[in-house]
Amino acid sequence: MHQKRNLPFKIENIDSLGQGVSKATDKITFIPKTLPGEIGVARILAQKKSVQFAEVIQISQPAAERITPDCIHFNDCPSCHFLHTSYEMELKFKLLNLERLFSKIEHPSINVIGAVRRNQYRNRLQLHFDTKNKKLGMLDAKNQQIAPIPQCLIPVDSVKKELNRLYQDNNWLKMIPKDSPSQGHLEIYERDGKINISVNRPYADGGFTQVFHEMNLVLQDLIKNELNSEQNTELIDLFAGDGNLSNNLNYSKRLCVDYYTKQVSPPFFSVDLYGENGIKMVREALSNQKNFPQILILDPPRSGLKNFQDWLNTLQPQKVAYVSCDPHTLVRDLLPLDSYLIKGIHLVDLFPSTFHFETVVFLERK
Ligand SMILES: C[S@@+](CC[C@H](N)C(=O)[O-])C[C@H]1O[C@@H](n2cnc3c(N)ncnc32)[C@H](O)[C@@H]1O
Numbered sequence: 001m002h003q004k005r006n007l008p009f010k011i012e013n014i015d016s017l018g019q020g021v022s023k024a025t026d027k028i029t030f031i032p033k034t035l036p037g038e039i040g041v042a043r044i045l046a047q048k049k050s051v052q053f054a055e056v057i058q059i060s061q062p063a064a065e066r067i068t069p070d071c072i073h074f075n076d077c078p079s080c081h082f083l084h085t086s087y088e089m090e091l092k093f094k095l096l097n098l099e100r101l102f103s104k105i106e107h108p109s110i111n112v113i114g115a116v117r118r119n120q121y122r123n124r125l126q127l128h129f130d131t132k133n134k135k136l137g138m139l140d141a142k143n144q145q146i147a148p149i150p151q152c153l154i155p156v157d158s159v160k161k162e163l164n165r166l167y168q169d170n171n172w173l174k175m176i177p178k179d180s181p182s183q184g185h186l187e188i189y190e191r192d193g194k195i196n197i198s199v200n201r202p203y204a205d206g207g208f209t210q211v212f213h214e215m216n217l218v219l220q221d222l223i224k225n226e227l228n229s230e231q232n233t234e235l236i237d238l239f240a241g242d243g244n245l246s247n248n249l250n251y252s253k254r255l256c257v258d259y260y261t262k263q264v265s266p267p268f269f270s271v272d273l274y275g276e277n278g279i280k281m282v283r284e285a286l287s288n289q290k291n292f293p294q295i296l297i298l299d300p301p302r303s304g305l306k307n308f309q310d311w312l313n314t315l316q317p318q319k320v321a322y323v324s325c326d327p328h329t330l331v332r333d334l335l336p337l338d339s340y341l342i343k344g345i346h347l348v349d350l351f352p353s354t355f356h357f358e359t360v361v362f363l364e365r366k
Helices: 087-104 157-175 213-227 278-285 308-315 327-334
Strands: 006-014 019-022 028-032 039-047 051-061 110-113 124-130 135-140 145-147 183-191 194-199 234-238 253-257 295-298 319-324 340-348 358-365
Touching (some): 006 028, 006 087, 087 110, 087 327, 087 340, 124 145, 135 157, 157 194, 213 295, 213 319, 213 340, 213 358, 278 308, 327 358
Parallel strands (some): 028 051, 110 340, 234 253
Antiparallel strands (some): 019 028, 039 051, 124 135, 124 183, 135 145, 340 358
């Protein structure tokens, strides 16, 4: 069995997963919930050939930027990454990581749009359960442990109330169907002012929605300000969900494409955009139009859109808004940028307290 070993660390920087990076030993070590300059002792949790993963045991030299987290679960919960420092520092780490990823591409300076608040924003919360061990909470992928979070600070009030109710007297156990496997997941979500709970259903049961209402409005406005100048525009919205990013725009024609859309009538259209016939099917859907749309909006899941260049070559839009929740796949997809110029990059923080954020890149055909 793997022996847990202690090692000294000194944090040099924060990586894109919000972890401190130490090079104090022969292997690079990733240690969550640390800050640059911090020195201490960590315990190794897992090792690979040239890197290892560890957790803090003791910090002998804390950074000046360290603060006491507001959330009592922060040390044990894997879902928030930055509550041990201020929100300004969190945004700084996010920006540094985005700048590092974009260093390969010529681009204008990145505009940062911070969240209107750091807590009480999530309108849906996904929790893992284990009925054998009577545990409900956030799953740590590194050790498969579930951290209970009855006092979690990030959900909106209505979701939080439901969270409290579920934890009270293990009420959540009553929600798990008898034929469910002992381990699974449960989602609390607010839709149209009503609280719902789904068990072992795909996440975002009932269709995808952005988790932070006010910041979603900011995201919509950003796209509107950039793309809404022409009234008679034809546009295509890929990975459109319920059309969230294009509903407020002026257009003469619109096609919204999403595999899991709940909307069944035009302009909504269900296509597997990752399927080998994705481009062909969208082309066919556009075939009754004289021109292909001048505007392309896309907002894929974290895996991005590997054949983005083929989409650009096929549709040849004048303007593009690529909205991404994973900057690694975004940068991969943007290269090479032969026929397009980056007109703007915006870091929009829809997921404060965590390492996640949205990046919006506006492209214009040369
Ligand atoms: C990040 S969400 C964006 C949704 C929407 N733009 C919004 O702002 O609410 C990604 C969307 O991709 C859709 N999706 C996932 N896999 C897909 C696939 N293979 N083909 C088409 N759409 C897919 C999901 O249903 C989801 O609506």
